[in-house]
Amino acid sequence: MKKLLTLTALATLALSALAADYPLKDKPVTLVVPFSAGGPTDRVARDLSEALRKQLGTSVVIENAAGAGSSIGSAKVARATPDGHTLLVNHIGMATMPALVRNLPFKVETDFEYLGIINDVPMTLIAKPSMPANNYKELTAWIAQNKGKINLGNAGVGSASHLCGLLYQNAIETDMTTVPYKGTAPAITDLIGGQIDLLCDQTTNTSSQIEGKKVKAFAVTTPKRLTTPSLKDLPTLAESGVKDFQITIWHGLYAPKGTPAEVLAKINAALKAALKDPDFIKKEEALGAVVATDKRIEPAEHKKFVQAEIAKWTPIIKAAGVYAD
The missing domain is CATH 3.40.190.10 (Periplasmic binding protein-like II)
Incomplete structure (x- = not known):
């Protein structure tokens, strides 16, 4: 037992030491995308990777790990070393996995560090x-x-x-x-x-x-019509007679549970700066996406938002009786 405590203490000290040097220049930051390459979340992650690279001063690479309602890639990040070099970019799947995936190998609300919402699509x-x-x-x-x-x-x-x-x-x-x-x-x-x-x-x-x-x-599917040139003439489903129909797909950034607070603060600061990057904003607007500027860019508000989304989607998915595994 004493040996175990010693090893745990050493691991904690190692992570604390790492925080001061984060990110390591010889180790890239990997953004895990739990969907196939070429899809919408992959495109958002690739746009974000370039904006984060500018802020972190190190290479940011994409790793696609698709399957099972986004739980395969998410599990990969939940199990990763909590050093800030493996992060997750996921969409509304963070709120739907608890209902969609039986025997989910992690807990969405407690096995990740929340870093901020990226956009709404x-x-x-x-x-x-x-x-x-x-x-x-x-x-x-x-x-x-x-x-x-x-x-x-x-x-x-x-x-x-x-x-x-x-x-x-x-x-x-x-x-x-x-x-x-x-x-x-x-x-x-x-x-x-x-x-x-x-x-x-x-x-x-x-x-x-x-x-x-x-x-x-x-x-x-938005409450108001969009301003994107190719979409501005499209009516909303609500104005077309489909009552109370609204859905936007949001994306967020996550780290493994236990990532040092100093590292999380650096990543959140880099994310906030990335969300103000003119090139990133231009790319997202061209896709019809709205870059986040509200309080959900703060970790605590991001987590609170996801918890509300879990409560919203769980009864809908259970009523449909569908599973991703």
Whole structure:
């Protein structure tokens, strides 16, 4: 027992010593993305990595570890050495994993250090280019005429598009055949090809497809219309008659539990500076994302926000009876 206490004390001293030199110049900071490369969270993380590199003065690399409702990559970070060199960029999945993943190997609320919200990403309801409807009213009529035959794609169980699809079906009281893909890219490819009918996905994925007229866009999921040039003419689902329908996908930054406070303070300061980086803001705005500027950039408020989101999404997911594992 005494030997164990000694080893623990030595480990604590080692981490404390590391804090003064963080980040180590010969060791990159790794941002683990619990989704496939090329997806919306991956794009946000890659934009953020460059902005963080400027602030931390060391290389920041991306590691994709997709699967099981984002729990595989998240577990990797929860188990990582708490030295600030392995961080997690995750979206709303942090709030949905407790309900989506059975036997989750960590606790979202206690096994991570919260570092701040990065952005909020609106979502768009889009359809195959051959869709006969040209506005939301016509789409509503088409849905009514084709009940039982509609295919609604998503990027996989637990993905943002899956959650939006669940919420949309509940809101319009219409069941559709959900078609899960291994990532957003194949889902959009099949939507463009007409293999699926509808998709509700983040503007980080859909803006260029909408602007290029490769898909038909019908509405956004925000309380107000967006100002992004390619999306500004789209009505909100709420104004189109879908009551109380709002969903934005937020992204946050996390470290393993036990990361020294001094390191956490340095990372949070770097994140705050990154969120003010003009290049980062420009990249996010081009994707329709809104960079966080509110109190959620503070660790305590970030955690409080996620706890509220867990309370919001748990009953919706349980009612749907879906699991990511």
